[in-house]
Amino acid sequence: MKIPLSWLAEFVDLPADLDALIASMDDLGLVVEGVERIGEGLEDVIVARVNTITPIEGADRIRLISVDAGNGPLDIVCGAMNFAVGNHVPLAPVGAVLPGNFVIAERRMKGVISNGMLCSARELRLSEDHEGLMLLDALITPVIGEKLTSALGIVPDVVLDVSIEGNRPDAWSIVGIARDLAARFGQVLRLPATALPDDGAPTSSLATATIAVPDLCGRLTLSVLTDVVVGPSPQHLAQRLTMAGMRPISNVVDASNLVMLELGQPTHPYDASLVAGSSIGVRRARSGESLQTLDDVTRPLAQPGRGLGDSGDDCVIVDGDDQVIGLAGIMGGASSEISAATTTVLLEAAFFDPMTIARSSKRHGLRSEASNRFERGVDPELALFAAARFVELLRQSSPTLHWMSDPLDVRGETPSVPSVTLRPGDVQRSLGVTIDESEVRRLLTSLDFTVTGESTLIVTPPTRRLDVRDGAAGRADVIEEIARLYSYSRLPRHTPTWPQPGGLSDRQKMRRRLRDVLVDLGVNEAWTPTLGSDEDFALLHPNESRVRVTNPLASEESVLRRSMILGLVRAWARNAERGLGDVVLGEIGVVFTHPDDATTARVVRGGNGGSVKLTLPSENERATIILGRSGDDATSAVAFWNAVASRLDLHDVVVRSTSEVAAGLHPTRAASLELSTGEVLGWVGEVDPALLGQLSTIAARRLGVLDLDLDVVIKTALERQANQYVAVPSRFPSAALDLALVTPQTVHAADVAQALRAASELVQDVVLFDVYQGPGLPQGTRSLAYALCLGADDRTLSERELGDLRAQLIAAANALGAVLRA
Amino acid sequence: MTASPLAQLQEQTTDLLATVAAWQTLDELLEGEVFVTGKRSILSALQKSLGSLEPEARKGAGAQLQEARRSVEAAVAQKRAELESAARIVALEADRLDLGDVVSSAVRVPYSHGHPGIVAATQRELEDVFVGMGFRVADGPEVETDWYNFEALNIPPAHPSRGMWDTFYVELGDPETVVLRTHTSPTQIHLMEAAVASDSLPIHSVMPGRCYRRDTPDARHLAAFHQIEGLVVDRGITFADLAGVIDTFTKAYFGADMQSRLRPAFFPFTEPSAEFEITCTICRGEGCRTCSHTGWIELGGCGMLDPAVLAAVGIDGDEWSGFAFGFGIDRCAQMRHQIADMRALIENDVRFLRQLS
Numbered sequence A: 001m002k003i004p005l006s007w008l009a010e011f012v013d014l015p016a017d018l019d020a021l022i023a024s025m026d027d028l029g030l031v032v033e034g035v036e037r038i039g040e041g042l043e044d045v046i047v048a049r050v051n052t053i054t055p056i057e058g059a060d061r062i063r064l065i066s067v068d069a070g071n072g073p074l075d076i077v078c079g080a081m082n083f084a085v086g087n088h089v090p091l092a093p094v095g096a097v098l099p100g101n102f103v104i105a106e107r108r109m110k111g112v113i114s115n116g117m118l119c120s121a122r123e124l125r126l127s128e129d130h131e132g133l134m135l136l137d138a139l140i141t142p143v144i145g146e147k148l149t150s151a152l153g154i155v156p157d158v159v160l161d162v163s164i165e166g167n168r169p170d171a172w173s174i175v176g177i178a179r180d181l182a183a184r185f186g187q188v189l190r191l192p193a194t195a196l197p198d199d200g201a202p203t204s205s206l207a208t209a210t211i212a213v214p215d216l217c218g219r220l221t222l223s224v225l226t227d228v229v230v231g232p233s234p235q236h237l238a239q240r241l242t243m244a245g246m247r248p249i250s251n252v253v254d255a256s257n258l259v260m261l262e263l264g265q266p267t268h269p270y271d272a273s274l275v276a277g278s279s280i281g282v283r284r285a286r287s288g289e290s291l292q293t294l295d296d297v298t299r300p301l302a303q304p305g306r307g308l309g310d311s312g313d314d315c316v317i318v319d320g321d322d323q324v325i326g327l328a329g330i331m332g333g334a335s336s337e338i339s340a341a342t343t344t345v346l347l348e349a350a351f352f353d354p355m356t357i358a359r360s361s362k363r364h365g366l367r368s369e370a371s372n373r374f375e376r377g378v379d380p381e382l383a384l385f386a387a388a389r390f391v392e393l394l395r396q397s398s399p400t401l402h403w404m405s406d407p408l409d410v411r412g413e414t415p416s417v418p419s420v421t422l423r424p425g426d427v428q429r430s431l432g433v434t435i436d437e438s439e440v441r442r443l444l445t446s447l448d449f450t451v452t453g454e455s456t457l458i459v460t461p462p463t464r465r466l467d468v469r470d471g472a473a474g475r476a477d478v479i480e481e482i483a484r485l486y487s488y489s490r491l492p493r494h495t496p497t498w499p500q501p502g503g504l505s506d507r508q509k510m511r512r513r514l515r516d517v518l519v520d521l522g523v524n525e526a527w528t529p530t531l532g533s534d535e536d537f538a539l540l541h542p543n544e545s546r547v548r549v550t551n552p553l554a555s556e557e558s559v560l561r562r563s564m565i566l567g568l569v570r571a572w573a574r575n576a577e578r579g580l581g582d583v584v585l586g587e588i589g590v591v592f593t594h595p596d597d598a599t600t601a602r603v604v605r606g607g608n609g610g611s612v613k614l615t616l617p618s619e620n621e622r623a624t625i626i627l628g629r630s631g632d633d634a635t636s637a638v639a640f641w642n643a644v645a646s647r648l649d650l651h652d653v654v655v656r657s658t659s660e661v662a663a664g665l666h667p668t669r670a671a672s673l674e675l676s677t678g679e680v681l682g683w684v685g686e687v688d689p690a691l692l693g694q695l696s697t698i699a700a701r702r703l704g705v706l707d708l709d710l711d712v713v714i715k716t717a718l719e720r721q722a723n724q725y726v727a728v729p730s731r732f733p734s735a736a737l738d739l740a741l742v743t744p745q746t747v748h749a750a751d752v753a754q755a756l757r758a759a760s761e762l763v764q765d766v767v768l769f770d771v772y773q774g775p776g777l778p779q780g781t782r783s784l785a786y787a788l789c790l791g792a793d794d795r796t797l798s799e800r801e802l803g804d805l806r807a808q809l810i811a812a813a814n815a816l817g818a819v820l821r822a
Numbered sequence B: 001m002t003a004s005p006l007a008q009l010q011e012q013t014t015d016l017l018a019t020v021a022a023w024q025t026l027d028e029l030l031e032g033e034v035f036v037t038g039k040r041s042i043l044s045a046l047q048k049s050l051g052s053l054e055p056e057a058r059k060g061a062g063a064q065l066q067e068a069r070r071s072v073e074a075a076v077a078q079k080r081a082e083l084e085s086a087a088r089i090v091a092l093e094a095d096r097l098d099l100g101d102v103v104s105s106a107v108r109v110p111y112s113h114g115h116p117g118i119v120a121a122t123q124r125e126l127e128d129v130f131v132g133m134g135f136r137v138a139d140g141p142e143v144e145t146d147w148y149n150f151e152a153l154n155i156p157p158a159h160p161s162r163g164m165w166d167t168f169y170v171e172l173g174d175p176e177t178v179v180l181r182t183h184t185s186p187t188q189i190h191l192m193e194a195a196v197a198s199d200s201l202p203i204h205s206v207m208p209g210r211c212y213r214r215d216t217p218d219a220r221h222l223a224a225f226h227q228i229e230g231l232v233v234d235r236g237i238t239f240a241d242l243a244g245v246i247d248t249f250t251k252a253y254f255g256a257d258m259q260s261r262l263r264p265a266f267f268p269f270t271e272p273s274a275e276f277e278i279t280c281t282i283c284r285g286e287g288c289r290t291c292s293h294t295g296w297i298e299l300g301g302c303g304m305l306d307p308a309v310l311a312a313v314g315i316d317g318d319e320w321s322g323f324a325f326g327f328g329i330d331r332c333a334q335m336r337h338q339i340a341d342m343r344a345l346i347e348n349d350v351r352f353l354r355q356l357s
């Protein structure tokens, strides 16, 4: 909210030092996010009259202007085109310093000398208007050579941009901020002057106000103002509105906006002659009704929205014919707008149920200064005071207006004011500091809380403090208020300790270990998008359900990823396009599976009030690595995996080629990583060559890939870690034995190795060291050569034992269809 | 009256379709295409001949010809898909490699050294600081229900305070019931629910993780980002403990000469709530552009657990109290490494990734 200091100072005495004021406001949670100085840099700007306009040879965007600023003719080069001879415009002469420290100097352009600058309103920071020069004739009766500030009646001012927290609607106004500051500085809050209703016929003789929905409308007041003259606001009020960031419209509308900014109470003025029966009613909209709002949009009403638990309630204002003329508290209808012809004004000042306003505003996608305030909660007791202030302000420009006596005031249900119990020690238990009871009383009463009782205090907030709740929550609210007024900076600090040790879970430790291993082995850790396009998803998973975002920022970011391969290949390709493809990229992250396709459903509490069970996408943490170094391919991916496996004690995981490979992998150059239980740890191989072609223009090349399911990898690695048996090597020499086995292509090398290992406990190690395929071997077979290490803990094996063992090993191989190569 | 140029169209079309059906290889297709649907096809010739017809007749004939062309083109497209698929199978078969037969010792593995991700490395440092202070580390899911992400945190549906979080909704179940978590706070609720269910209070945990907000990315914000959240639920915990933890963390992570301060703020799930600021890491408190000449920069939010949150998870607020705090991991990384534009974090440019050792 923009707060002109001159306005704020009307209600509370401010410290002379601006920095001290800002520091106090920050400490109160009224955070100052910006400081703007109005009128600064305008001291040197004067009023000048345009005498002649001459084209400059060779230039069609600039002209030579001769002006009179009181000291004879002066030549200025100017690019604006919106003025004529005889107009008065602001002149910044040579040496002037404009806002933003812009120093005006003599300049030479196209052979002519410019002795200053003619200014637009924006260059002077007086408005956003930069369509051309600021034309003064429309605003004032200009006097040549007069200072612009005095000509326009601009009083230098400072405007603070203050961020008001969502729980402090009471502070969302000039007076609200003044009230907090008065409490902090121990000053008196001066409330603004208000008018009194005039004598004469009561309001009820002309107008009626009714509430049909006491649950939606807690209070409806209606004032009638006759003999109103609609026109522009006085200059000082218009400047005030402008400084606060609103555009002056007419004295009636401006008065309504000024009251809202000053007090926080939105009001709505209607042209009484356009409201049937001069009657204002509040009711629920009925299905089938619609309203054309001031923004010229016709909005169907009472339509249930998408929001959780949204019933479609719209609270509307109706006239004497029961016709909808406004969306209560959000926006008025076009039919009863104030115009230059208006002479009688109906002024509505009301309290509406905050959640009803919030839901309607969200459903209609319609936010206004009024709805922003009503949905946070406006003081239900403020309405008539605001009306009286409105009249006071409007009288300045319409002095003969008549405010009919006894304004209408109808009540519905307003939020009950809680009584919060503050027991002895409550403040200490929450804040860790003892604050004297008398100090607590002083702090709270400085903001109009009522405090009664001894030792156990009964605290009643003022009606404007709708943020204070009942019961234990209310106690926390009151304690926050005490802390805030006491100052957070004075609260003590204490670093707690507890007997429970901190630390990582086993899974987190293992995840870190895996990450370290991957980085050691050359992985550069990437961060690829979680959200991809439909096309991306269809590339790898054409037949699976998508987990889609309802409201994506862009269609390329609308589907949750099912795999990280795509993102990593794309990231690799982008690097490769820059000639930096000689790299390994990897990511540890989560991929999502739609409940339709998930093997294990994730069922969690959800719905309104957490009352139902919802099935959510399953989330699977994976580590995916793309090997893009020159020479990388499926075999180096296997070697990479073996290096990972040896570090995580996963030696026995079998690299098993299968006919069905994971999406994105090369169909004939990939394998699953399997445990003896059949559980799959992940995949190793090459990226499907077609995928690279679809994702980039990089020439086809082999990319190795490793894709690990962290749930299984970590679980398995943890089991290994827990059961790690460390054998003392035998003191007796072992024997080496090489076996070349002609094996059908259909039999896995790892299975043969496992069979050899299992054949006898005397087998200490089995390593595949050569594979031969080609002439000399039967069709559909290859020769697998294993190096075996044979030995025992208690003896050196005899020749005879070794001979028997060899036969035993060959037999074990034979059982799998492998025969000794001749 | 001359015969229509299209008198033979049906037979001609049948011939063309037969030609397409007879193609055996992609090469045949590529060579033959031009004679079937291309410039040198009978269809193109017929198209030219239509020019001689009366406008009325030309219209009918044109439509007829279009129809014929469509059927032939469809046949070509289908044939192309068939042949490409067959060619791919042949190529893949020729490429087949049984990875079970890879002899590790025989593979020449290219050597390279890697680098941890900046976010992951920062997260680890933060975790380590908190572990040293006695915190455990908890993970949580990225897709949450409205209950965990909002309502249990005292943010009711449609409440204006929801405006603090621009939310991506997930298309599952009723509208707006499932979200991409907008903060790590739902993990607090999971932890507290679990602790209540297993009667295992107290809780001293930090919860790092990826979150999402529907914000157009700029130099300081990404739509996906990482947060770390802290939660303490124990007996006798006060705001002083919260302020102490924030200050100890500030000094441990950013440096012993760094200060922290709290100022009032609003978060629906904490009361009292505070925003915490630390000494500007750029100017060390002297005042600079980054800190708007205040010497302080805002890091995150914190506060005492709101009684409404304790009630939602069934914790007795008379026996237990606690606090929570949260801030951005990416933002810490940005400050620590002076990353000018946050978007570099998701561009995965190797020249960027390689800088962190």
Ligand SMILES: [Zn+2]
Pocket (backbone or CB within 6 Å): B280, B281, B282, B283, B284, B285, B286, B287, B288, B289, B290, B291, B292, B293, B295, B296
């Ligand atoms: Zn600084």
